[in-house]
Amino acid sequence: MSAVPDVGSAVGGGGSIHRGPVARLVGRMGSGVVQVGLVAIALFWLVPSLGLLVASFRPEAENNSSGWWTVFTQPAQLTVKNYENLLQNPAITGSFLNTIYITVPATLLVIVLASLAAYAFAWLEFPGRDWLFILVVGLLVVPVQVALIPVAQLYGALGIFGSRLSVILFHVAFGLPFAVFLLRNFFAGIPRDLLEAARMDGGSEWTIFRKVILPLGLPAIASLGIFQFLWVWNDLLISLVFASSDVAPLTVALQSQMRQFGANIDLLSSGAFLSLIVPLIVFFSFQRYFVQGVMAGSVK
Amino acid sequence: MAEVRLDGVGKVYADGTRAVTDLNLQITEGEFLVLVGPSGCGKTTALRMVAGLEEISEGTVTIGDRVVNRVPSRDRDVAMVFQSYALYPHLSVRDNIAFGLQLRKMPKGEINRRVQHAAEILGLTDHLDRKPRNLSGGQRQRVAMGRAIVREPQAFLMDEPLSNLDAKLRVQMRAEIARLQRDLGVTTIYVTHDQTEAMTLGDRVAVMSKGLLQQVDHPQALYDNPVNLFVAGFIGSPAMNLMRARLERDGGLAVILGSQRLEVPDTLLTDHPGLEDRLGHDVVVGIRPEEMDDADLDGATRDVLTSKAELVEAMGSDVMVHFSVDAPRVVHGEDPDLDLEADAPGLGGGDADHTIVIARCNPRTRAREGEPVRISVDTTRLHYFDPETGVAIRSRASEPTQTESRKEA
Numbered sequence: 001m002s003a004v005p006d007v008g009s010a011v012g013g014g015g016s017i018h019r020g021p022v023a024r025l026v027g028r029m030g031s032g033v034v035q036v037g038l039v040a041i042a043l044f045w046l047v048p049s050l051g052l053l054v055a056s057f058r059p060e061a062e063n064n065s066s067g068w069w070t071v072f073t074q075p076a077q078l079t080v081k082n083y084e085n086l087l088q089n090p091a092i093t094g095s096f097l098n099t100i101y102i103t104v105p106a107t108l109l110v111i112v113l114a115s116l117a118a119y120a121f122a123w124l125e126f127p128g129r130d131w132l133f134i135l136v137v138g139l140l141v142v143p144v145q146v147a148l149i150p151v152a153q154l155y156g157a158l159g160i161f162g163s164r165l166s167v168i169l170f171h172v173a174f175g176l177p178f179a180v181f182l183l184r185n186f187f188a189g190i191p192r193d194l195l196e197a198a199r200m201d202g203g204s205e206w207t208i209f210r211k212v213i214l215p216l217g218l219p220a221i222a223s224l225g226i227f228q229f230l231w232v233w234n235d236l237l238i239s240l241v242f243a244s245s246d247v248a249p250l251t252v253a254l255q256s257q258m259r260q261f262g263a264n265i266d267l268l269s270s271g272a273f274l275s276l277i278v279p280l281i282v283f284f285s286f287q288r289y290f291v292q293g294v295m296a297g298s299v300k
Numbered sequence: 301m302a303e304v305r306l307d308g309v310g311k312v313y314a315d316g317t318r319a320v321t322d323l324n325l326q327i328t329e330g331e332f333l334v335l336v337g338p339s340g341c342g343k344t345t346a347l348r349m350v351a352g353l354e355e356i357s358e359g360t361v362t363i364g365d366r367v368v369n370r371v372p373s374r375d376r377d378v379a380m381v382f383q384s385y386a387l388y389p390h391l392s393v394r395d396n397i398a399f400g401l402q403l404r405k406m407p408k409g410e411i412n413r414r415v416q417h418a419a420e421i422l423g424l425t426d427h428l429d430r431k432p433r434n435l436s437g438g439q440r441q442r443v444a445m446g447r448a449i450v451r452e453p454q455a456f457l458m459d460e461p462l463s464n465l466d467a468k469l470r471v472q473m474r475a476e477i478a479r480l481q482r483d484l485g486v487t488t489i490y491v492t493h494d495q496t497e498a499m500t501l502g503d504r505v506a507v508m509s510k511g512l513l514q515q516v517d518h519p520q521a522l523y524d525n526p527v528n529l530f531v532a533g534f535i536g537s538p539a540m541n542l543m544r545a546r547l548e549r550d551g552g553l554a555v556i557l558g559s560q561r562l563e564v565p566d567t568l569l570t571d572h573p574g575l576e577d578r579l580g581h582d583v584v585v586g587i588r589p590e591e592m593d594d595a596d597l598d599g600a601t602r603d604v605l606t607s608k609a610e611l612v613e614a615m616g617s618d619v620m621v622h623f624s625v626d627a628p629r630v631v632h633g634e635d636p637d638l639d640l641e642a643d644a645p646g647l648g649g650g651d652a653d654h655t656i657v658i659a660r661c662n663p664r665t666r667a668r669e670g671e672p673v674r675i676s677v678d679t680t681r682l683h684y685f686d687p688e689t690g691v692a693i694r695s696r697a698s699e700p701t702q703t704e705s706r707k708e709a
Contacts, residue, residue, distance in 0.1 A: 191384065193382045193383075193384045193385075193386035196353050196373075196380075197380070197382060197388075198388075198399070199353070199373045199374055200352075200374070200378070200379060200380045201374075201399050204374065207403060212388060216390060
């Protein structure tokens with residue numbers, strides 16, 4: 001009752017006994033308004049995406065002559081023809097596979113390298129450790145754009161320019177600083193006693209990393225995996241610069257479609273949703289690793 | 301099982317802080333040694349050096365017949381129970397206990413047998429498939445013990461394993477640890493800041509303060525013959541009453557406590573040859589609360605202090621009577637119940653002109669707060685210390701104990 005007396009006294013005036021319930025009611029109304037507002041904003045924000053989704057199920061002619069909202073009055077116009085066309089277009093399906101071939105290794109490599117580095121930065125003693133870590137974090141501020149030309153020259157010298165490997169390496173390099181930063185901070189939060197217990201139990205550094213750090217770091221690794229996956233999956237700039245057309249991912253392919261045919265919204269919208277499906281699957285399958293309180297019961 | 305020996309062990313941290321100085325201890329096979337002291341006294345650091353979790357700056361640590369200074373923890377074959385338990389939260393109780401065995405690539409059957417056996421000993425059989433987060437504090441503590449037991453190591457190292465339990469559970473687990481250690485007969489080093497734990501568990505107890513070993517002996521010997529003011533004040537609860545007094549011979553031999561006078565037997569000087577030179581000088585006198593009682597119930601055969609009862613605490617079995625004596629108080633380092641940094645043992649607060657003395661009286665005492673009280677003192681059981689150095693002026697009988705314990709150790 002005494003938790004929110006101030007609001008209550010302002011509203012309820014005199015009766016100190018009724019302060020609590022009144023304050024609670026006001027609080028509940030307040031939070032109700034906030035919730036309605038949030039839902040409204042979320043829906044408003046979703047309208048363009050919804051429009052795109054509807055457009056992807058409408059024939060090209062309809063898209064060119066009327067707005068997507070006419071679907072509410074004439075649902076008969078809906079068709080899956082756009083998706084059929086899309087999946088029969090070898091340029092699109094090939095680039096879709098290319099996206100997977102780039103994204104999966106670029107994500108896995110970052111997770112493997114960053115978790116190893118993060119363990120070292122968090123728990124191994126070596127000279128200059130903190131300075132090195134600051135340096136890695138400092139790399140976060142380097143924009144991708146300034147590296148494009150020097151890296152292109154380097155790739156040229158190495159003879160890998162235009163290859164899938166060149167795209168993957170670039171993604172890994174620019175994903176690592178954030179990845180190391182995120183994982184190191186999470187690993188450093190794992191209680192020291194756990195590592196020492198594992199050490200007493202006979203664990204080498206490698207065993208500790210594999211059997212204690214990795215399982216306990218799973219929430220951080222899962223979020224890193226999702227971030228990195230989305231960044232690479234949605235990237236256009238890096239692929240545009242480094243990928244030759246035979247290894248170009250979906251983003252590049254869709255962009256080139258746009259240039260060829262102008263406003264071919266049927267292909268672009270369905271292509272956009274095709275590229276959206278996989279990240280959604282990844283997100284929901286990794287999401288279960290965001291377990292609250294993984295550390296519960298370990299110390300104290 | 302093996303003997304563990306520390307020879308001149310010291311620890312200096314990179315920033316120059318000295319945590320442990322010249323620590324010499326020998327823990328014989330199967331012995332239960334308790335390291336006790338206030339927080340920051342270096343006891344945990346000493347234990348961690350034995351465990352291999354802390355580098356050894358000076359001296360050598362020997363386990364069995366192997367000097368382990370350069371041996372990593374995992375190869376020292378000792379098991380540690382952490383204050384925080386440090387259970388692996390992602391593993392079931394079974395896997396937590398089996399972890400060390402799995403790392404050693406022990407055959408599955410043997411692992412299962414040992415885990416099952418440990419679970420039976422610890423009463424964890426029904427909980428083997430649960431995760432640590434679903435266990436109570438006491439059960440977690442048992443799992444931590446189980447993890448150490450199944451390893452069948454050369455030695456157990458325990459770092460305040462009971463300090464996260466509530467008082468009742470602590471007493472219960474204390475008894476279980478004592479029983480376990482006796483049954484398994486594994487050499488054990490046990491760190492605690494709780495002198496009751498130390499006294500009840502240890503075959504021998506090593507008292508540390510400020511990185512220095514003060515005394516190591518059997519619990520009763522520590523209680524009966526503390527080597528200095530620090531040990532005197534640390535061991536025993538309530539703590540020994542320590543105050544500045546003068547030793548005089550006016551007629552009989554007497555200890556002058558402010559305005560009061562306690563007759564001491566003439567045999568004192570022959571018992572404590574060191575006191576001969578102190579006649580007419582100041583000494584620090586220590587009286588255990590247990591050596592006092594309500595004079596009216598005691599038949600008054602012993603000498604008596606008269607004062608006013610300032611506080612009377614009924615404990616059921618005893619009544620603690622606090623009363624004031626107008627002799628200067630002696631600060632003896634610290635109160636074991638308060639987790640404060642220890643001061644150097646020695647005289648403190650010279651301006652303090654009186655001492656609050658606590659007597660453990662018979663529950664039938666009629667002492668009332670604010671009313672006069674007569675307290676009898678067993679003057680044959682007084683402790684004497686040098687006021688400058690804080691070192692005990694020991695009785696002849698106790699002298700050999702000290703050297704003996706060093707030699708025997």
